[in-house]
Amino acid sequence: MKKCRKASPNSRRVSRKNCFFSLIATGLSFFLLLIPATATALGLNCSVSATGVAFGNYNPTSSSPTNATGNVHVFCTVFLVSVGAQTNISLNTGGSGSYAPRKMSSGANLLTYNLYKEVGHTTVWGDGSGGTGIWTDNALIAVLGTSIDHTIYGGIPAGQYVAAGSYTDTITVTVEYHEGL
Numbered sequence: 001m002k003k004c005r006k007a008s009p010n011s012r013r014v015s016r017k018n019c020f021f022s023l024i025a026t027g028l029s030f031f032l033l034l035i036p037a038t039a040t041a042l043g044l045n046c047s048v049s050a051t052g053v054a055f056g057n058y059n060p061t062s063s064s065p066t067n068a069t070g071n072v073h074v075f076c077t078v079f080l081v082s083v084g085a086q087t088n089i090s091l092n093t094g095g096s097g098s099y100a101p102r103k104m105s106s107g108a109n110l111l112t113y114n115l116y117k118e119v120g121h122t123t124v125w126g127d128g129s130g131g132t133g134i135w136t137d138n139a140l141i142a143v144l145g146t147s148i149d150h151t152i153y154g155g156i157p158a159g160q161y162v163a164a165g166s167y168t169d170t171i172t173v174t175v176e177y178h179e180g181l
Contacts, residue, residue: 043080044085053154060158063158069151074089076141080143085178088135089150090173094169104167106162113156117133117150
């Protein structure tokens, strides 16, 4: 295997001929935003945490997309008595401002990707607008707590020739919840 030399910062031309070219798409940071609805009668309270999607190395010469997963975890509790509740979990567009597609950045360089509700990558996980989907869960919330988990399926399409670098995006997870099914 031929080794590639790093281009100097002043070089404008980089040869990719016969060189393995990889990017580090270092995953997505998830900021957590919890928006409580009117759920105070029985003390319903939910918290959220997330594991970001870390794509690892991306090879633009591969004919296959680069896929990775993350997780959203919601934990709800209630005082005194179990109660039925509904949670709606959505993801924002990230830095690109669009779901079609989302874009990670490395300085001025952009790498398109998206986040999906299922392994088949058919429904973009968003806020319910523009054909995107959200997760709506109806659950019995126990006094000791109930966990709700969903896998985030991420994908970077093949064949994107962008500059090598560390590409990131920040996604906000929003959880709305209320008593009653």
